[in-house]
Amino acid sequence: xxxxxxxxxxxxxLEADLCIIGSGPGGGMVARVAAEVGWNVLLLxxxxxxxxxxxxxxxxxxxxxxxxxxxARASADHGVLIHQGRGxxxxxxxxxxxxxxxxxxxxxxxxxxxxxxxxxxxxxxxxYAEVEARLSVSAVPxxxxxxxxxxLEKGCNALGWRGGGLRHNRTxxxxxGFCELGCAFDAKNNVPKVLLPPAIEDGLRIAxxxxxxxxxxxxxxxxxxxxxxLDPATGRPLGEVHVRAPRVCLAASATGSAALLLRxxxxxxxxxxxxxxHLHPAVLAAGDFDEPVLAWKGIPQTYECxxxxxxxxGATPTAPGTRTWxxxxxxxxxxxxxxxxxxxxxxxxxxxxYAHLAVLTAMVHDTTAGRVSARSEYEVRIDYTPNADxxxxxxxxxxxxxxLLFAAGARRVFIPTDPLITLQAGEPLPAPEHLRITPxxxxxxxxxxxxxxxxGDDPAQAAVDSRGxxxxxxxxxVADGSLFPSSIGVPPQLSIYALGLHVGRSIIAAG
Amino acid sequence: MTAAxxxxxxxxPGGTWPAGPTPLEIxxxxxxYLMALPPALLREVRGLLLFLEHGTWLTFHWPRFTRxxxxxxxxxxxxxxxxxxxxxxxxxxxRDLCMSAWYQDPRTWPALGYEGPLVVLPANVARRAxxxxxxxxxxxxxxxxQPLESxxxxxxxxxx
Numbered sequence: 001x002x003x004x005x006x007x008x009x010x011x012x013x014l015e016a017d018l019c020i021i022g023s024g025p026g027g028g029m030v031a032r033v034a035a036e037v038g039w040n041v042l043l044l045x046x047x048x049x050x051x052x053x054x055x056x057x058x059x060x061x062x063x064x065x066x067x068x069x070x071x072a073r074a075s076a077d078h079g080v081l082i083h084q085g086r087g088x089x090x091x092x093x094x095x096x097x098x099x100x101x102x103x104x105x106x107x108x109x110x111x112x113x114x115x116x117x118x119x120x121x122x123x124x125x126x127x128y129a130e131v132e133a134r135l136s137v138s139a140v141p142x143x144x145x146x147x148x149x150x151x152l153e154k155g156c157n158a159l160g161w162r163g164g165g166l167r168h169n170r171t172x173x174x175x176x177g178f179c180e181l182g183c184a185f186d187a188k189n190n191v192p193k194v195l196l197p198p199a200i201e202d203g204l205r206i207a208x209x210x211x212x213x214x215x216x217x218x219x220x221x222x223x224x225x226x227x228x229x230l231d232p233a234t235g236r237p238l239g240e241v242h243v244r245a246p247r248v249c250l251a252a253s254a255t256g257s258a259a260l261l262l263r264x265x266x267x268x269x270x271x272x273x274x275x276x277x278h279l280h281p282a283v284l285a286a287g288d289f290d291e292p293v294l295a296w297k298g299i300p301q302t303y304e305c306x307x308x309x310x311x312x313x314g315a316t317p318t319a320p321g322t323r324t325w326x327x328x329x330x331x332x333x334x335x336x337x338x339x340x341x342x343x344x345x346x347x348x349x350x351x352x353x354y355a356h357l358a359v360l361t362a363m364v365h366d367t368t369a370g371r372v373s374a375r376s377e378y379e380v381r382i383d384y385t386p387n388a389d390x391x392x393x394x395x396x397x398x399x400x401x402x403x404l405l406f407a408a409g410a411r412r413v414f415i416p417t418d419p420l421i422t423l424q425a426g427e428p429l430p431a432p433e434h435l436r437i438t439p440x441x442x443x444x445x446x447x448x449x450x451x452x453x454x455x456g457d458d459p460a461q462a463a464v465d466s467r468g469x470x471x472x473x474x475x476x477x478v479a480d481g482s483l484f485p486s487s488i489g490v491p492p493q494l495s496i497y498a499l500g501l502h503v504g505r506s507i508i509a510a511g
Numbered sequence: 512m513t514a515a516x517x518x519x520x521x522x523x524p525g526g527t528w529p530a531g532p533t534p535l536e537i538x539x540x541x542x543x544y545l546m547a548l549p550p551a552l553l554r555e556v557r558g559l560l561l562f563l564e565h566g567t568w569l570t571f572h573w574p575r576f577t578r579x580x581x582x583x584x585x586x587x588x589x590x591x592x593x594x595x596x597x598x599x600x601x602x603x604x605x606r607d608l609c610m611s612a613w614y615q616d617p618r619t620w621p622a623l624g625y626e627g628p629l630v631v632l633p634a635n636v637a638r639r640a641x642x643x644x645x646x647x648x649x650x651x652x653x654x655x656x657q658p659l660e661s662x663x664x665x666x667x668x669x670x671x
């Protein structure tokens with residue numbers, strides 16, 4: 001059952017066969033697998049349970065509940081805004097349902113560099129097939145592509161660039177367009193809808209409003225978890241929660257899981273926990289069209305431009321314009337207003353074009369290694385400054401977005417750098433090398449943190465093996481995007497569900 | 512916040528711009544948002560507001576920020592922004608707070624052509640402790656009626 005720990009008498013002392021920290025795709029899948037075989041499983045989630053009936057489609061109400069730090073989590077230099085999901089279901093509550101597999105060259109490169117005896121590419125294929133079936137993944141029918149996505153397709157076709165439709169995990173979608181604020185119509189085939197109800201029937205216990213602080217261990221063995229119950233109104237700690245468990249699985253995201261290990265003195269010198277953060281940094285450009293685009297209506301992302309994502313030349317291609325993925329990205333008024341530069345009358349003039357704007361985002365398959373550290377008992381610090389190669393790729397992506405928007409019919413294009421760049425149709429585009437990607441001049445965003453506890457079968461190289469099992473601490477497991485040994489260049493949710501399935505079964509097999 | 516909002520979002524614009532929240536309402540909206548931020552972020556926001564209030568001399572304005580005219584306050588923010596680096600981030604931070612607080616108000620939406628959410632709730636809908644609506648739903652049977660209780664006697668005490 002789902003319990004709100006803030007309503008319990010504190011301190012709370014609990015026991016379980018397995019304690020899972022984090023209820024996103026990784027933790028949710030581990031919980032499903034372990035509950036299925038009858039284990040006493042306790043799932044801890046820092047956020048609340050937000051059923052569809054509580055989703056209001058209002059930004060000011062939903063964002064503080066669905067995202068860490070009220071949506072204001074950022075790198076330490078404020079150069080990258082990092083959206084990470086909170087609430088029962090983690091990022092599966094607010095994500096846009098994109099389902100893509102990790103490209104084969106990346107899996108092959110991991111195999112070569114990290115071993116991964118327990119997770120060869122052919123096993124990924126099997127896991128993906130099973131996850132896709134469980135989540136009812138399918139291509140979004142063309143008649144459900146909104147005008148915003150049709151414009152990206154039009155731009156790709158006009159330029160002869162590669163592109164295509166996307167696959168999603170949604171059923172019964174009414175196309176309200178509020179996916180990033182949680183689905184009030186319960187159309188997302190996500191953790192709370194697909195995985196948790198049957199797991200609860202099998203006995204799963206969930207403690208919401210419970211934030212793990214530290215993994216407790218002694219003599220090379222896991223003993224449990226120290227956590228705190230959080231006040232629903234303020235998010236402040238109310239009291240202690242002690243969980244005694246012989247097995248603990250971290251699934252608190254690439255930032256949360258790494259911070260937990262570090263806070264638990266399990267930094268692993270060689271494996272470098274927290275030192276290899278990738279997050280697919282992204283830039284965006286907006287096109288102003290004569291026609292109303294009404295981009296907030298309908299499914300947000302159904303078409304992709306893959307012209308500049310070239311995995312055929314390797315897992316991490318080096319030529320400019322080979323690591324960039326372009327999709328539509330639109331926001332509701334509050335978030336849009338923070339992305340539009342300036343203030344006063346000029347800002348208002350741009351906002352008045354809201355209904356006529358199309359926005360494209362260029363997301364980079366990054367080589368930068370950022371860093372996650374524990375900021376306090378409850379917070380994380382994220383240091384991430386794109387390296388020169390990634391800055392070049394981001395600048396290239398901005399220009400590519402502008403070309404697509406003009407090719408689709410935009411009469412002007414805005415590149416929201418400081419100062420704002422406004423380009424008129426027919427005007428020469430800026431050269432990528434003239435665009436300055438610095439924290440104060442070009443705000444980046446990221447929604448895919450990964451790679452902070454990269455798996456590897458050699459204990460000298462990695463903290464956890466390719467089953468997600470910690471090399472040094474018996475009973476400690478990891479099951480989220482932390483495990484990726486590099487950036488993956490595609491949205492990660494499907495792969496994190498797959499890892500959850502793989503790690504969950506490995507935990508059961510280990511007994 | 513009210514002084515910044517007055518400077519950044521003039522409430523008597525020309526054209527068809529409708530009435531929106533007052534500067535005080537903007538400040539209240541911002542307050543509600545800030546209430547749930549983690550302590551480290553709140554410390555940064557506090558520092559930002561202190562710098563804003565007392566850092567006017569950096570742009571050769573002698574009164575503190577809240578005593579500047581809206582035009583002078585806007586000019587101060589513009590200059591901070593133009594200097595780049597941390598000062599630009601501070602100007603952007605206060606701007607983001609004001610813009611978020613302005614555009615969350617439905618009175619500002621008609622000028623954008625935005626109709627708002629499809630979900631329409633009765634004004635008197637019951638609210639949970641986190642502020643979200645509390646309504647009967649299809650997952651109610653999964654919610655425990657009783658709070659989670661401690662095990663009677665832990666088999667072995669664990670400590671940090």
